[in-house]
Amino acid sequence: MPGGINHAMSKWMDGSGPEADIVVSSRIRLARNLTAVPFPNRQSKEQADRVIEQVAAAVERFNRDGPMHLTVYRLRDLTPLERRVLVEKHLISPQHLQSADTGAVVVSQDETLSIMINEEDHLRLQVILSGLQLEPAWEAASRLDDALAETLDFAFREDVGYLTACPTNVGTGMRASVMTHLPALAMTNQLPRVVGAIMKLGLVVRGLYGEGTDAIGNMFQISNQITLGQSEEEIIDNLRNLTVKILQEERTAREDLLHDARYQLEDRVSRAYGLLTHARIMSSQEAMQLLSDVRLGVDLELIRPVPIGILNELLVETRPAYLQSMAGEELGPDERDRRRASLIRQRLQNRAGI
Amino acid sequence: MLCQQCRKRPATVQITQITDGHKVELHLCEECALKSGKLDFISDPQVSLENFLTGLLQSDINAAAGARPAGVQCQACGMTYQEFSRTGKLGCAECYRFFMDQLQPVFRRIHGNTRHHGKLPRRLEGAARARREVQELRERLRRAVEAENFEEAAALRDEIRLLEASLNQEPGKTGG
Numbered sequence: 001m002p003g004g005i006n007h008a009m010s011k012w013m014d015g016s017g018p019e020a021d022i023v024v025s026s027r028i029r030l031a032r033n034l035t036a037v038p039f040p041n042r043q044s045k046e047q048a049d050r051v052i053e054q055v056a057a058a059v060e061r062f063n064r065d066g067p068m069h070l071t072v073y074r075l076r077d078l079t080p081l082e083r084r085v086l087v088e089k090h091l092i093s094p095q096h097l098q099s100a101d102t103g104a105v106v107v108s109q110d111e112t113l114s115i116m117i118n119e120e121d122h123l124r125l126q127v128i129l130s131g132l133q134l135e136p137a138w139e140a141a142s143r144l145d146d147a148l149a150e151t152l153d154f155a156f157r158e159d160v161g162y163l164t165a166c167p168t169n170v171g172t173g174m175r176a177s178v179m180t181h182l183p184a185l186a187m188t189n190q191l192p193r194v195v196g197a198i199m200k201l202g203l204v205v206r207g208l209y210g211e212g213t214d215a216i217g218n219m220f221q222i223s224n225q226i227t228l229g230q231s232e233e234e235i236i237d238n239l240r241n242l243t244v245k246i247l248q249e250e251r252t253a254r255e256d257l258l259h260d261a262r263y264q265l266e267d268r269v270s271r272a273y274g275l276l277t278h279a280r281i282m283s284s285q286e287a288m289q290l291l292s293d294v295r296l297g298v299d300l301e302l303i304r305p306v307p308i309g310i311l312n313e314l315l316v317e318t319r320p321a322y323l324q325s326m327a328g329e330e331l332g333p334d335e336r337d338r339r340r341a342s343l344i345r346q347r348l349q350n351r352a353g354i
Numbered sequence: 355m356l357c358q359q360c361r362k363r364p365a366t367v368q369i370t371q372i373t374d375g376h377k378v379e380l381h382l383c384e385e386c387a388l389k390s391g392k393l394d395f396i397s398d399p400q401v402s403l404e405n406f407l408t409g410l411l412q413s414d415i416n417a418a419a420g421a422r423p424a425g426v427q428c429q430a431c432g433m434t435y436q437e438f439s440r441t442g443k444l445g446c447a448e449c450y451r452f453f454m455d456q457l458q459p460v461f462r463r464i465h466g467n468t469r470h471h472g473k474l475p476r477r478l479e480g481a482a483r484a485r486r487e488v489q490e491l492r493e494r495l496r497r498a499v500e501a502e503n504f505e506e507a508a509a510l511r512d513e514i515r516l517l518e519a520s521l522n523q524e525p526g527k528t529g530g
């Protein structure tokens with residue numbers, strides 16, 4: 001079992017990056033395929049195994065030559081619960097669960113670097129960093145890419161770039177994204193306008209855990225859609241510039257709220273804090289919304305400070321699979337809601353008295 | 355799929371709404387989605403992007419039915435273009451070679467572009483970078499000639515010749 005499942009959290013959650021009050025994390029994902037093997041949708045089980053072996057050998061070399069240490073896990077060696085925790089920590093995609101037979105995942109100790117093997121493409125390299133750090137994330141991803149390419153032969157054509165199973169990823173094979181917390185834009189009903197502007201620029205917005213029901217807590221992921229015709233640097237520049245603009249809009253909206261509705265806002269975030277520190281039953285959705293309110297209250301210094309790291313960690317710790325993995329057993333929904341409430345109380349009350 | 359609101363434009367945005375605990379999925383075009391003001395929940399654009407892609411491929415194939423030589427197929431993995439347009443997924447790296455003519459318009463629709471301008475793998479870097487440069491110089495040369503800027507055109511032509519000469523000397527030259 002990945003040490004990362006048990007040790008509290010991934011590095012990206014520590015809240016240390018620039019603009020981490022609004023930009024929770026920055027992520028770069030690179031799709032790569034091996035030349036001589038059919039793509040995962042068309043390869044045999046034996047071929048899938050050989051892909052894992054080849055990547056594992058390249059990873060071993062990477063470990064030997066550098067300071068990072070990556071570990072390879074086959075999905076079939078993990079329990080279903082452990083796999084779902086990897087999804088909640090954004091280390092593998094929900095789709096990857098469907099290839100539990102043939103899939104594998106590679107993770108660094110601090111979980112900033114990871115690789116999905118045999119998802120839609122043979123390799124999906126990923127780097128997640130705290131705050132707005134797209135450039136450092138790209139540099140780290142590109143270095144890992146170079147290191148692996150010393151032993152792996154990645155499918156590439158000069159005309160259309162890196163070849164991917166889906167033509168929506170061809171070219172750079174890169175998906176760059178930022179996870180942003182935009183409560184003030186949401187409260188002031190400005191999201192449709194902002195989202196519209198983002199889409200006009202050819203970028204995509206979605207909720208935190210991808211599925212509609214979970215798109216709550218005012219967390220929005222913004223990413224590029226175009227992968228062919230622009231360089232990685234251009235794509236990242238566009239996304240960074242846009243993120244900075246949205247960040248400024250969110251800050252302005254917060255100031256407006258403070259100016260026009262300070263008492264209502266104070267009341268809202270204080271109630272959220274009160275519920276989180278005292279409730280005995282807490283659903284996942286309610287927790288996400290209240291954590292969003294508390295986060296805003298902390299950013300605006302309306303309530304006692306809670307480290308951003310704890311709020312980030314709670315975003316993952318209160319997810320169903322993670323709660324169960326900490327309990328060491330499968331739990332029914334009622335039991336989960338009780339454990340969630342108790343976990344949040346503990347985590348926040350340990351901070352009381354500051 | 356057509357937009358559920360206006361039933362005119364293709365639905366490119368999928369919106370999941372939660373009303374009284376019930377999940378309702380809406381498929382809208384960009385315009386109606388913006389008008390509806392319900393954009394806070396765009397669920398999994400990757401899924402809608404893929405729907406969009408297969409939709410595009412299907413309409414493409416219907417439009418060209420009969421006009422296209424039947425049975426374009428990848429000789430490496432056996433994937434047919436028909437099958438690709440149903441799933442939106444190619445079967446292997448060689449599919450790109452066998453389907454390139456059909457893929458070009460698809461690239462243009464998705465990315466607005468058909469040529470890679472990003473990272474080059476280290477093993478190809480030297481020669482590939484030079485070839486990319488030659489191509490860019492040719493484009494500048496074309497524009498210089500169009501603008502009847504012959505002095506610049508002459509300089510560009512010399513530069514291209516030099517680069518091409520050095521490329522031809524390169525031992526590890528690979529076809530592009």
Ligand SMILES: [Zn+2]
Pocket residue numbers: 357358359360361362363382383384385386387
């Ligand atoms: Zn419409």
Ligand SMILES: [Zn+2]
Pocket residue numbers: 428429430431432433444445446447448449450
């Ligand atoms: Zn093929």
